[in-house]
Amino acid sequence: MLRAFTYHQPVTVQEACELLAYYEGNVRPYAGGTSLLTLMKQGLFHVENLVNLKRLADLRTIEKEGDGTLTIGALVTHRALELSPLIHEYLPLLSEVEHELANVRVRAAGTIGGSLAFAEAQSDPPTVLAALGAEVRLQSARGERWVSLDEFYVDYYETVTAPDEILTHVRIPAAPPRGGAAYVKFCNRGRSDKPTVGVMVALMRSMPSGSTTAAETRSPARSGWEACIMLGAVGPTPIRAVQAEACLIAEGLTPTGLRAAAAAVAESARPVDDLYGSAAYKRAMARVMARRALERAMQRAGLA
Numbered sequence: 001m002l003r004a005f006t007y008h009q010p011v012t013v014q015e016a017c018e019l020l021a022y023y024e025g026n027v028r029p030y031a032g033g034t035s036l037l038t039l040m041k042q043g044l045f046h047v048e049n050l051v052n053l054k055r056l057a058d059l060r061t062i063e064k065e066g067d068g069t070l071t072i073g074a075l076v077t078h079r080a081l082e083l084s085p086l087i088h089e090y091l092p093l094l095s096e097v098e099h100e101l102a103n104v105r106v107r108a109a110g111t112i113g114g115s116l117a118f119a120e121a122q123s124d125p126p127t128v129l130a131a132l133g134a135e136v137r138l139q140s141a142r143g144e145r146w147v148s149l150d151e152f153y154v155d156y157y158e159t160v161t162a163p164d165e166i167l168t169h170v171r172i173p174a175a176p177p178r179g180g181a182a183y184v185k186f187c188n189r190g191r192s193d194k195p196t197v198g199v200m201v202a203l204m205r206s207m208p209s210g211s212t213t214a215a216e217t218r219s220p221a222r223s224g225w226e227a228c229i230m231l232g233a234v235g236p237t238p239i240r241a242v243q244a245e246a247c248l249i250a251e252g253l254t255p256t257g258l259r260a261a262a263a264a265v266a267e268s269a270r271p272v273d274d275l276y277g278s279a280a281y282k283r284a285m286a287r288v289m290a291r292r293a294l295e296r297a298m299q300r301a302g303l304a
């Protein structure tokens with residue numbers, strides 16, 4: 001049962017920040033409410049003051065800067081990202097990820113800021129955006145700061161956000177000119193459910209192509225490609241699979257390299273037994289998803 005709370009509706013970010021500072025720990029901001037209100041209705045969480053962010057029009061924009069950086073306001077919904085022409089053109093992978101997230105009802109209400117701030121392990125955007133080198137802007141009455149998603153997540157449902165801070169924007173650097181990225185997830189409870197395992201691979205050229213031949217591209221020493229591999233839903237936070245990345249550097253983007261990287265991904269995973277499956281099952285699926293994500297990223301980079 002939903003217990004009584006006081007509802008605040010600020011119209012500026014400053015006003016929202018002042019409310020968070022005034023009520024100290026006994027307050028929460030909320031946006032789409034798809035996660036927070038569900039927990040409150042189930043009696044799993046209670047707070048005496050809720051600060052509705054929905055009237056903060058400044059946080060609904062999607063902008064592209066001259067250098068290709070995309071800056072997305074925290075209140076932009078999953079649905080708006082899925083349909084945005086700007087995102088389609090400059091970051092089609094994000095449109096694709098948003099299209100596969102939950103169902104249209106959740107996408108229409110849930111926001112990108114809520115998704116990142118909630119820090120639920122079983123979610124897609126944190127894994128994808130962390131691999132793309134994104135950072136978030138946190139604002140309070142005390143000032144503002146930018147934090148890389150690498151440093152943002154601390155533990156299950158825990159980030160570095162202070163109780164008086166609001167996540168206002170996420171900034172995603174321009175994709176490298178010749179690269180390829182893919183996110184592959186496995187949902188064992190239906191396509192529109194949260195991921196059991198998610199693997200994101202971003203391949204980037206690490207040196208000019210020069211006269212490198214196709215054979216050289218695939219060889220370990222001359223591959224000229226770097227990978228960022230990020231795992232979601234198999235640990236408390238998104239996990240960067242550095243051992244798997246090292247396998248690709250050592251073996252190149254060859255069948256041996258891909259096999260070794262996928263095995264290393266399974267080793268990096270830190271899954272637990274839960275309603276989504278046993279830890280062993282998730283580890284095995286992480287390996288399979290990693291292989292698929294690597295192959296898809298290679299196709300998109302023109303390497304397969």
Ligand SMILES: Cc1cc2nc3c(=O)[nH]c(=O)nc-3n(C[C@H](O)[C@H](O)[C@H](O)COP(=O)(O)OP(=O)(O)OC[C@H]3O[C@@H](n4cnc5c(N)ncnc54)[C@H](O)[C@@H]3O)c2cc1C
Nearest residue numbers: 031032033034035036102110111113114115117123124167
């Ligand atoms: C049925 C269902 C299926 C789902 N499937 C998926 C899925 O497949 N993949 C996936 O990734 N997610 C999925 N989700 C999760 C959901 O989409 C996200 O958690 C959602 O985007 C959260 O956004 P919100 O705006 O609703 O957040 P809210 O519920 O409003 O808030 C969530 C938390 O974030 C905090 N918060 C919100 N906005 C801010 C802000 N701007 N600054 C600081 N703190 C903030 C709140 O205080 C709260 O703690 C699913 C949810 C449901 C209900």
